[in-house]
Amino acid sequence: MALKLDQSEFEITRNDEKCIHCEVCVRQCSNDSHQFDADESAVSSKSENCVGCHRCESLCPTGALKISKKEPEFKENYNWSAAHLKNIYKQSDSGGVILTGMGSDKPHTVYWDHLLFNAAQVTNPSIDPLREPMEIKTFIGRKPDKIEMEKKNGDFVLKTKIAPQLELSTPILFSAMSYGSISLNACKSLAVAASSFGTFYNTGEGGLHRDLYQYAGNTIVQVASGRFGVDREYLAKAAAVEIKIGQGAKPGIGGHLPGEKVTDDISSTRMIPEGTDAISPAPHHDIYSIEDLAQLIFALKEATDYAKPVGVKVSAVHNIAPIASGIVRAGADYIAIDGFRGGTGAAPQVIRDNVGIPIELALTAVDQRLREEGIRHRASIIVAGSVRSSSDVIKAIALGADAVYIATAALVSLGCHLCQKCYTGRCNWGIATQDPYLTKRLNPEIGLKRLTGLLRAWSLEIKEMLGGAGINAIESLRGNREHLRGVNLSDRELKILGIKHAGESW
Amino acid sequence: MKRIHINEQYCIGCRLCEIYCQVKHSKSKKIIKAFKEEASDMMSRVLVEEIGSNSFAIQCRHCIDAPCADACISGAMTRNDNTGVVNCDEEKCVGCWSCIMVCPYGVIKRDVKARRAASKCDLCIDEEVPVCVANCPNEALKFCEDKNE
Numbered sequence: 001m002a003l004k005l006d007q008s009e010f011e012i013t014r015n016d017e018k019c020i021h022c023e024v025c026v027r028q029c030s031n032d033s034h035q036f037d038a039d040e041s042a043v044s045s046k047s048e049n050c051v052g053c054h055r056c057e058s059l060c061p062t063g064a065l066k067i068s069k070k071e072p073e074f075k076e077n078y079n080w081s082a083a084h085l086k087n088i089y090k091q092s093d094s095g096g097v098i099l100t101g102m103g104s105d106k107p108h109t110v111y112w113d114h115l116l117f118n119a120a121q122v123t124n125p126s127i128d129p130l131r132e133p134m135e136i137k138t139f140i141g142r143k144p145d146k147i148e149m150e151k152k153n154g155d156f157v158l159k160t161k162i163a164p165q166l167e168l169s170t171p172i173l174f175s176a177m178s179y180g181s182i183s184l185n186a187c188k189s190l191a192v193a194a195s196s197f198g199t200f201y202n203t204g205e206g207g208l209h210r211d212l213y214q215y216a217g218n219t220i221v222q223v224a225s226g227r228f229g230v231d232r233e234y235l236a237k238a239a240a241v242e243i244k245i246g247q248g249a250k251p252g253i254g255g256h257l258p259g260e261k262v263t264d265d266i267s268s269t270r271m272i273p274e275g276t277d278a279i280s281p282a283p284h285h286d287i288y289s290i291e292d293l294a295q296l297i298f299a300l301k302e303a304t305d306y307a308k309p310v311g312v313k314v315s316a317v318h319n320i321a322p323i324a325s326g327i328v329r330a331g332a333d334y335i336a337i338d339g340f341r342g343g344t345g346a347a348p349q350v351i352r353d354n355v356g357i358p359i360e361l362a363l364t365a366v367d368q369r370l371r372e373e374g375i376r377h378r379a380s381i382i383v384a385g386s387v388r389s390s391s392d393v394i395k396a397i398a399l400g401a402d403a404v405y406i407a408t409a410a411l412v413s414l415g416c417h418l419c420q421k422c423y424t425g426r427c428n429w430g431i432a433t434q435d436p437y438l439t440k441r442l443n444p445e446i447g448l449k450r451l452t453g454l455l456r457a458w459s460l461e462i463k464e465m466l467g468g469a470g471i472n473a474i475e476s477l478r479g480n481r482e483h484l485r486g487v488n489l490s491d492r493e494l495k496i497l498g499i500k501h502a503g504e505s506w
Numbered sequence: 507m508k509r510i511h512i513n514e515q516y517c518i519g520c521r522l523c524e525i526y527c528q529v530k531h532s533k534s535k536k537i538i539k540a541f542k543e544e545a546s547d548m549m550s551r552v553l554v555e556e557i558g559s560n561s562f563a564i565q566c567r568h569c570i571d572a573p574c575a576d577a578c579i580s581g582a583m584t585r586n587d588n589t590g591v592v593n594c595d596e597e598k599c600v601g602c603w604s605c606i607m608v609c610p611y612g613v614i615k616r617d618v619k620a621r622r623a624a625s626k627c628d629l630c631i632d633e634e635v636p637v638c639v640a641n642c643p644n645e646a647l648k649f650c651e652d653k654n655e
Contacts, residue, residue, distance in 0.1 A: 022541070023521070061641075443513075446645055
């Protein structure tokens, strides 16, 4: 219909004094926001097509383009915000669920920003990480109840059998993103970077492409409700296996990779016919209880000769603490909790913005509960769901996490500008697309440099902060909430987080 | 010698190599000024070939046994034995286009805009890295020693 109530979100401004009509913007935009008019020998723009990915702005050789937010001139109304109006216009037009990509952009409280880290002064010395050793190596996996030693030939040796562990050079892993939701070049960048830096990447539920078998030692493979690509070799080419129950951006919701994205390569990797929709059911149809989960955990342990950690990933939901307790008792070696600000390639907007709880509160609730029950050591905790900086990492560890998963931050490092249009498959940065014209824009060699640059930078910052607090090993910070203080938080929030307010001392 | 290596897998067809090549060989060397005032005289010496999603940028390969130099009737096209660069002396070039006929890569073009001479890559000999390589946003062009030499 000609009546279009939904308005464009961005305004493209072209500075005619700078524009040389070179057509780079025309070639780079997959949304047809720029056109070359041969009669006029000039380039012009269509703002209504712009998604705000800033690809053209980044590649324009003369800086002639500016993408700015276009504020619709709706009459000001606190209750009926522009977002509400636009959604209603969109839905009246399409009659469908509003899809979106990436994590929630709504102004929910980001607890990381209300936490402040401590530093050493007078009564204990701070440490300079550039001059003194600083240990941030982390092990993910079940820790023994106690350590027993025995004397053999005059030497003390470990008698206790240690469960399989993942050794991380820094407490940061790349979170699950499937081949299908992201391009193979993006998967390759993550795999190569994880392997060169000594950490892990996660295949998501999209199977494992043969080109990535060589990074088996740094691969966590996921077993999700769709069981895509799961076979003996898949489990063999991994360092750990993760059962995916839920995702922070869409708790309780399954996944759907449309048939047009299921190309030849993806169909063989996922082990489904080419062109068919890849549907991950909302639940695992064989898991309706903790006992069922235990069965799958031990089936996977059996299949991998008890040589690999088996973890469980869940979204942060209201009763996360007892759920986590059940998961640990079911035999998981680690539990990954994905907070509700976590990212996604596609999720119904209403779910993403309204379902789940913030990761900071879920983390402390779980850590506290597992400690009270005396089973905290039986599983490592990895948290995910919007870890944006090294300070978020260090705060997560002080709140009780063993390590963090990053995905959005990793994609941003590869060029993502959070335009939230991953589900369209037209990602101009070559990340969330399978179009060969677009996927080649992500050169894994550059991806490797950028991702390892990010990991290195964050690791250095973590060491700086640890040193400033007078701590020389990340193990000494884990769950040490005395190193955190809250600002602008209610008594109830502070109680759940288990921290004092800024200004409170011993 | 150092050569430009093509990594066509990662050529995104943006043609920034062509744009910077034109600027480098313009009078002003300033991108906006060159395109606004000298556009009618400018030609890129690197060419992006494109079919569907496949593309690559190609420029003179600076052949050791350069057929263009052999074919040149006026002695304009020569290979410098020290640098290995095949160059066309535009003062000497008479525009017979024999070089174009023999070039196996099709990377010599007729420049009839500013002058009547063969136009080809000079490997930006005064630059540390040729401008097409330096400005490729996806490292689809690399400037490195040829392992086969």
